[in-house]
Amino acid sequence: MSRDFFKLLFEISEALVTEEVAALKFLSLEHVPRRKLEAIxxxxxxxxxxxxxxxxxVGNLSFLKELLxxxxxxxxxxxxxxxxxEEMERDLQVPGRAQVSAYRQLLYRxxxxxxxxxxxxVKFLLQKLLPKNKLQENASMLQVFLEMEINGIIKEDDLTILKDLFQSVxxxxxxxIDAYEEKKKENYSREEVRYPVSVSGHPEEQGAEGEAAKQHGKIYTMKNNPHGYCLILNNHIFKNPxxxxxxxxxxxxxVKRVFKWLQFKTVEYMNLEGxxxxxxxxxxxxxxxxxMDCFVCFIFSHGERGKIKGVDxxxxxxxxxVxxxxxxxxxxxxxxxxxFIIQACQGSVRHPPVTIEPDSSGHLEVDASPLTSIPDKADILIGMATVEDYLSFRSHKTGSVYIQSLCExxxxxxPQRVDLTAILTEVNNEVARRELEGSKQMPKITSTLLKQLIFEVPQ
Known part of the structure; x- marks a missing residue:
């Protein structure tokens, strides 16, 4: 790993005080087990x-930025x-971008x-709910909140006792807290209106629809942790600048944010030759x-018809x-x-710098054109950023239209148990609607999956 990366962490660590370390640990509880954090x-x-x-x-500092x-x-x-x-405020307004939950942010604030x-x-009012040794004078409010969570007094979806405490204090x-709950309720309602329960709930809980799903919609088993590897091959710096x-x-x-959340062992390789x-x-x-239950591979690079280019x-x-x-x-x-999810461009000549840049050499040949066929084997899904005669677009600042839409x-x-093919269809629909520098982009799905692929979301 880069020496510059370790030097960066060393210099940041030298500037942090004990209370700030405690805050960082508290904000990371949804990503790192409490047992690991306690000893730190x-x-x-x-x-x-x-x-x-x-x-x-290296190259993955978004969570550190958010914590600071x-x-x-x-x-x-x-x-x-x-x-x-200002940059962080803008970035964290993007849905799904924040890695520290709104609930944990609320408690910290x-x-x-x-x-x-x-x-x-607060400690005085909690005397009947928590052991006295957890309410000593030197116990911080974050420690008290942690004990309340451990004892089931507060939960992300139940802050009743916390509200009662602060009504008095x-x-x-x-x-x-009321405002947080209202906002959470609004977000939930908005999603429910757009994607009805009939496509997202557990099939066994949906009566006749559930019976049909059980008979006609077999689901791949997703029981292991990790579910599998999520391999990312990401070509950024080419030999020709x-x-x-x-x-x-x-x-x-x-992609790392989404698949770590979905309990995949996520590995990224940068700047590989062909x-x-x-x-x-x-x-x-x-x-x-x-x-393991599954394998996922993302490839980001330039490409030609049916091919991916290395940095050489x-x-x-x-x-x-495949x-x-x-x-x-x-x-x-x-x-x-x-x-396999493939975001690739066509050639080596850049368009003039603009906010949205075609991932192509400037002609309307295919980006990395989708395969006319896949190997004659089952259980394979290929998502391509583009089909023939369409460009694939990428923003310098926010990433490619296709991959960012897929992650969102x-x-x-x-969380609503929508299977991956249906999600990719939603992505196709969203990307196809967009007007991109006067052009259109149409992604494509090629699948020999035999069942629904539903990613289990950790509770």
């Missing part, structure tokens, strides 16, 4: 755990991570807003997947990559779904 006293140890959990790494923003260390955010308060007298009053904070793909780092971060792309895919096909301009056939995972070549994934739809629809 030093910021360096905290950063080591985040690396173990793939929450931070949440604890108001804007000086570190600006000096070491090249961001700002409440703790920050309390005076010592307020904290003492600080009525203004009780109003903040004119071919560099600005915005592709944002695509990588979006031969190395094939070798990497083949290496993963040789792994033992017996204790050498091509590899998409069909050759064939590594047929039942014969990868027996430990036989009968299990294999998913997965964050919205996976």
């Amino acid at each position: 006293q030093e910021p360096k140890a905290f950063f080591e755990v985040l690396q173990e959990k793939d929450m931070i790494g 923003y949440q604890i108001s260390r804007i000086d570190l955010l600006t000096a070491y991570l090249g961001s700002s308060r 409440i703790a920050e807003d309390l005076t010592p007298e307020d904290v003492a009053s 600080r009525a203004d904070i009780k109003k903040k 004119r071919d560099n793909r600005e915005g592709t780092l944002q695509d990588g971060e979006a 031969k190395k792309i094939y070798e990497t895919v083949k290496e993963y096909s040789k792994k033992d997947h017996r204790n 301009d050498e091509c590899v056939n998409i069909e050759d990559l 064939s590594c995972f047929t039942g014969t070549n990868c027996p430990s994934l036989a009968g299990k779904p294999k998913v 739809k997965m964050e919205l629809l996976c």
Whole structure:
């Protein structure tokens, strides 16, 4: 791993104080087990755990940026991570972008807003609900909140007791909790109106529709943790600098965020030559997947008809990559779904710099044209960013239209148990509607899946 990366973490850790480390730990509880966090006293140890959990790494600093923003260390955010308060505020307004839940943010903001007298009053009112040794004078409000969670006194969907406490201590904070609950209810209602329960709930709970789903909609088993590998091959810097793909780092971060949330072992390889792309895919096909449910592979690069380009301009056939995972070549994934999502462009000549840039060489030949056929094997799904005669678009700042839409739809629809083919169809619909520099983009799905592929969302 880059020495510059470790130097960056060292310098940030040197600037953090004990209370800030406690805040970082509290804000990370949904991503790192409490047992791991309890033993941590030093910021360096905290950063080591985040690396173990793939929450931070070289080229993957979005979670660190968000944490520093949440604890108001804007000086570190600006000096070491090249961001700002305004940039983070804009970024975190994008649906699904925040990795710290609104619930945990609420508790942290409440703790920050309390005076010592307020904290003492809350502890006094909790005497019958929590053991006295958890309410000692030196216990912080974040520690008290943690104990309340452990004892089931507060939950993300039940803050009744917390509201009752603050009704007596600080009525203004009780109003903040009310506002949080109202906003959560509005968001839930909006999603329900758009995507009715009939496509998203558990089939066995839906009467006649559920019976039909059971008979006609068999579902792939998703019971392991991790469910499988999510392999990301992301080509950003090419040997010819004119071919560099600005915005592709944002695509990588979006995919990592979604698939870590979905409990996949997520691995990203950057800037691979053509031969190395094939070798990497083949290496993963040789792994033992017996204790896994699925395999997912994202490829971001330039391309030609049916091919992906390495950073050395050498091509590899998409069909050759997919064939590594047929039942014969990868027996430990036989009968299990294999998913390939490909965002690729056509050539090496850039269009003039604009806000939205075609991922192409400037002619309306195919980006990386979809396969006319896939290997004659079952359980494979290929999602392509484009079909023939359409361009694939990528923003320098926010990433590719196709991948960003896919990640947003997965964050919205996976909790509603919508299967992946239906999600990709939604993406096709959204991308096709958009007017992009006077052109259109039409993604394509090619599938030999035999069942519905529904990603289980951790509770």
